[in-house]
Amino acid sequence: MDKNTIFEALDYRTNNPINVEVEKGYIKRISECKEELDSAYYIAPGLVDLQVNGFKGIDLNNLELQVSDVDDLCEVLLKKGITNFYPTIITNSDERITSLLTTISLACENSAKTNCCIAGIHLEGPFISLEDGPRGAHAKAFVKAPDWELFTKWQHAAKGKIRMITLSPEWAASTNFIQKCVASGVVLSIGHTAASPEQIQEAIKVGATMSTHLGNASHAKLPRHQNYIFEQLASDNLWSTIIADGFHLPDSLLKIFIKTKPNKTILVSDATSFADFPAGDYTSHIGGEVTLDSSGRLFIKDNPNMLAGSAQSLLWCVHQLIEKKILSLKDAWNMASIKPTEALFGSSNNLLQVGHKANLVIFEKNNKGLEIIKTIQSGAIVFSKIN
Numbered sequence: 001m002d003k004n005t006i007f008e009a010l011d012y013r014t015n016n017p018i019n020v021e022v023e024k025g026y027i028k029r030i031s032e033c034k035e036e037l038d039s040a041y042y043i044a045p046g047l048v049d050l051q052v053n054g055f056k057g058i059d060l061n062n063l064e065l066q067v068s069d070v071d072d073l074c075e076v077l078l079k080k081g082i083t084n085f086y087p088t089i090i091t092n093s094d095e096r097i098t099s100l101l102t103t104i105s106l107a108c109e110n111s112a113k114t115n116c117c118i119a120g121i122h123l124e125g126p127f128i129s130l131e132d133g134p135r136g137a138h139a140k141a142f143v144k145a146p147d148w149e150l151f152t153k154w155q156h157a158a159k160g161k162i163r164m165i166t167l168s169p170e171w172a173a174s175t176n177f178i179q180k181c182v183a184s185g186v187v188l189s190i191g192h193t194a195a196s197p198e199q200i201q202e203a204i205k206v207g208a209t210m211s212t213h214l215g216n217a218s219h220a221k222l223p224r225h226q227n228y229i230f231e232q233l234a235s236d237n238l239w240s241t242i243i244a245d246g247f248h249l250p251d252s253l254l255k256i257f258i259k260t261k262p263n264k265t266i267l268v269s270d271a272t273s274f275a276d277f278p279a280g281d282y283t284s285h286i287g288g289e290v291t292l293d294s295s296g297r298l299f300i301k302d303n304p305n306m307l308a309g310s311a312q313s314l315l316w317c318v319h320q321l322i323e324k325k326i327l328s329l330k331d332a333w334n335m336a337s338i339k340p341t342e343a344l345f346g347s348s349n350n351l352l353q354v355g356h357k358a359n360l361v362i363f364e365k366n367n368k369g370l371e372i373i374k375t376i377q378s379g380a381i382v383f384s385k386i387n
């Protein structure tokens with residue numbers, strides 16, 4: 001038997017040493033490892049990121065985006081333990097959105113590996129709030145009411161790969177739009193919203209099942225009792241995605257969000273092209289001049305209180321929650337691996353369990369945080385730091 005098909009490491013859930021045997025892309029057997037391991041590596045399901053705008057110089061919303069950039073992004077993310085991700089296209093002109101979606105779907109057609117990494121596309125906008133604050137950094141000129149015909153054109157350009165859309169239900173047309181989206185198999189996530197509690201409830205009633213980066217892209221001040229954050233937080237039907245990079249939400253709010261929905265919280269990176277860059281000043285096509293400081297915080301150079309997106313990976317977010325003792329390794333990892341799949345598909349097919357797909361990560365905890373040692377996709381080692 002090929003020795004690469006058996007992985008020996010600590011089970012991320014129990015700390016117990018296990019052998020994970022992989023055959024034809026699936027987990028065939030998991031058994032207790034009798035011998036002492038010569039390393040303290042963990043094995044866990046591959047990470048799944050529902051919100052990636054870019055990474056390490058690659059910007060998915062750059063109009064010059066090439067098919068090779070999408071392939072390169074997959075490679076970069078595999079090194080960070082991401083076996084599946086959802087390229088996120090934000091508000092832009094109709095033609096530009098079409099063009100970016102076309103490039104991503106072409107990349108999937110041209111490369112089996114890229115197609116394996118990209119589980120779907122996340123369209124974030126342009127059917128969001130016009131208001132400053134909830135709109136975030138999205139360009140006001142291109143924000144518009146939900147338009148099913150337009151969305152159908154985009155889905156066609158994406159070859160059916162749009163799997164999730166972030167929308168604000170404050171538009172009158174949203175009820176009808178949400179119903180059509182959900183019927184077509186697209187997951188509807190509420191975000192970049194200034195909707196009233198009633199509008200949020202209506203969106204949930206007709207099929208919205210998620211909240212996009214809850215607590216971010218909102219007004220600086222909200223009514224203390226009735227507001228769109230509490231309304232979403234109170235709904236048992238909505239999954240929350242949160243940016244747990246340590247900068248987008250204070251620890252107290254992270255704790256509240258997680259405690260309120262321990263089984264329905266998902267970590268996302270919302271990473272931009274500045275992720276994995278060294279500290280320094282950069283120019284962003286969205287935020288103008290931005291600064292990445294040595295702590296990893298990305299902000300508008302002239303307005304340090306204003307974040308300019310995230311410069312951190314999903315792996316970093318997992319580590320933040322463990323380091324701050326907000327979650328155990330097991331729970332934090334699950335929120336970044338099996339929970340996203342469960343939210344989108346109703347159940348996870350990527351558990352560390354016999355019969356499940358062998359999308360796996362071997363990693364260690366060291367003084368740098370969490371470090372990926374190997375990434376395994378459909379049973380094949382696609383990244384290895386060691387021999």
Ligand SMILES: [Zn+2]
Nearest residue numbers: 124136213217
């Ligand atoms: Zn956003």
